[in-house]
Each structure stands twice: as C-alpha cells, then as structure tokens.
Amino acid sequence: MKKMLVVLLFSAFLLNGCGSGENKANTAAETPEVLDVKLTGPEKVNPGESAVYEAAVSYGDEAVTDADEVEFEVWKEGEKDASHMFKAKQEKGVYRLETTFKEDGVYTVQSHVTAK
Secondary structure (H helix, E strand, O other): OHHHHHHHHHHHHHHHHHHHHHHHHHHHHOOOOOEEEEEEOOOOOOOOOEEEEEEEEEEOOEEOOOOOEEEEEEEEOOOHHHOEEEEOEEEOOEEEEEEEOOOOOOEEEEEEEEOO
C-alpha cells in the first residue's frame, strides 16, 4: 500500500513538473504586443464643413494595414445613446472618416479597432 502511494505521488509530481515548464514556455512566446491607435482630426469645425479624422493603427512597432474592423463612433455631447457608427476607409495604411456636422455643438469622435 505504501509503495502504491509513493508511486502515485511521484507520478503526480512528475506530470505536474512537465506540464508547468511547457506552460511557462508557451506563455513567454505568446506575450501579445500593444495595439495602439493614434486618432487625429480637427478640434473645431463649422456646421456644414467637411472634417477628416484619421486613425493610425500599430501593433508593437508594426503598422496595421489589415485590421479586421475599424469604425468611428460619433455623438453629440449628452447624446451618447444616439451615437452613430461609421466604417472607416483605408488609405495607405491609415483609416479615415470624412464627415460633416450639421448642427453646432460639441461632438466626440471615438475609434473602435479590432485587429491581430
């Protein structure tokens, strides 16, 4: 009976040791980079004028030109529930939105990016 217990404990220790070393190696190799989005555009726009907003997306040091999805969400101050989503157009690795604001007010433009 004691031999059986020793064999079981040794087997559990051996399997645990093998598994944790492999897990640590895989975790270190798969550490994700940071997905970074730099959103640029005008701070002030007159009603009826066209405005262009651009999102430059990078993953670590690499520019992302094949993002799964890039959208811009636009809403007027105090009306987040009535926001509108616009699909970005890609031009030379930069994702763009060209829009016009019909009414005077303070608007927020936020990018949503799914990549890598």
